[in-house]
Amino acid sequence: MKFLRLKNFFKKAVISMAFLGMSVAPAMSAEFVNINKDGVNLRSGPDTTYGKLFELPHGYPLKVLSRKGKWVKVSDFEGDRGWVYSSLVSKNSYVIVKVKEANIRKGAGTNHEKVGSVVREVILKKIGRKGDWIKVEHPQVTGWLHKKLIWP
Numbered sequence: 001m002k003f004l005r006l007k008n009f010f011k012k013a014v015i016s017m018a019f020l021g022m023s024v025a026p027a028m029s030a031e032f033v034n035i036n037k038d039g040v041n042l043r044s045g046p047d048t049t050y051g052k053l054f055e056l057p058h059g060y061p062l063k064v065l066s067r068k069g070k071w072v073k074v075s076d077f078e079g080d081r082g083w084v085y086s087s088l089v090s091k092n093s094y095v096i097v098k099v100k101e102a103n104i105r106k107g108a109g110t111n112h113e114k115v116g117s118v119v120r121e122v123i124l125k126k127i128g129r130k131g132d133w134i135k136v137e138h139p140q141v142t143g144w145l146h147k148k149l150i151w152p
Contacts, residue, residue, distance in 0.1 A: 031064040032152045033072065033089035042082035046071035053082045059094035059123040061152055077151035093126040095134065095150040102150075104143035108133035116141035124150070 035056045043050040046068045062074035065081065072089060075081045077098050097118050105112040108130040118124065118138070124145075128135030133144045 030152070033062055033064055033074070034092045034094045035060040035062070035084070036088060036090040036092065040084060040088045042074070042080075042084060044082060046073070046083045050083065054080070056084075057123065059092070059125065061094050061096055061123075062089065063152065095124050095126050095136065095145075095152065097122045097124070097145075097149060098151045099149050102145055104136065104141055104145055106143055108135070108144045110146075112144065115143045118145075 035058055038058045040056045040060075041052045042054040042056055044053055060076070062072075062076055062084070065073040065075055067073070067086070068083075070086045071083050072086050073081065073083055074089075077096055097120055099120060101117055101119050103114045104116040104118060106115050107113075118141075122138070124136035124138050126134055127137050127142075130144075132147050134147055134150060135144050136142070136150075
């Protein structure tokens with residue numbers, strides 16, 4: 001009898017942990033947005049009365065930290081934080097180069113020919129994915145970069 005109670009307890013515990021895991025997983029996935037036009041101000045607070053920290057270019061990727069009214073609190077690939085008005089961001093898919101220099105390849109892998117290179121802080125449009133490789137597009141070049149070289 002004691003064995004059956006213990007078995008039922010463990011069964012309920014496993015089911016409870018499974019449900020808890022399913023409810024936590026969506027909360028753990030980060031939301032990313034991009035600036036949707038050139039010259040957007042990143043501000044120190046959620047209003048135009050707050051100071052301008054930076055001016056951001058079109059496509060600049062940001063991680064959403066929180067929201068307050070029509071404002072979005074964000075951070076960039078270097079950890080800088082600030083606020084942007086929500087109509088100035090969109091769900092477009094852009095990435096930024098986070099290393100000093102990176103080779104863009106013709107295919108998804110180091111065995112593919114180099115078709116160009118990019119330097120730190122270049123913004124690229126993400127147009128595909130194959131495993132750990134991201135297909136990117138820039139006015140001068142289209143090709144593949146390893147995900148470790150870009151953010152997000």
